[in-house]
Amino acid sequence: MSKRSEPKQVSRRSALAFLGCAAAFGLVASSAILTMSQAEAQTTTAPATPTTPPADAPKSGTERRQERRSGRAERRQERRTGRTERRQERRTGRDERRDARDGTTTGTAAEQKK
Numbered sequence: 001m002s003k004r005s006e007p008k009q010v011s012r013r014s015a016l017a018f019l020g021c022a023a024a025f026g027l028v029a030s031s032a033i034l035t036m037s038q039a040e041a042q043t044t045t046a047p048a049t050p051t052t053p054p055a056d057a058p059k060s061g062t063e064r065r066q067e068r069r070s071g072r073a074e075r076r077q078e079r080r081t082g083r084t085e086r087r088q089e090r091r092t093g094r095d096e097r098r099d100a101r102d103g104t105t106t107g108t109a110a111e112q113k114k
Helices: 012-042 061-102 109-113
Strands: none
Touching: none
């Protein structure tokens, strides 16, 4: 028993194998810890009554985006309605001026051309 153990020289192959085992163990251990923490987070119970945020609370990004979209849609619809009304006014005014110029009061110029 007086024999001493001499330090061995470590080869690249054995060092890489050791590092590979250590990395695999680290991945397994970290995923086990993460799944355990998720399981604990899922076991918490939600409040019995859903709470609505107060009116002065800051809104989420989705809510702000939805408000912007609905505002844009309303403004777009107002523009389209106004455009249609102005177009109709131009057409009736044009027909009235044409009738006054031609001296006719009944029918439109399109009907007279037929």
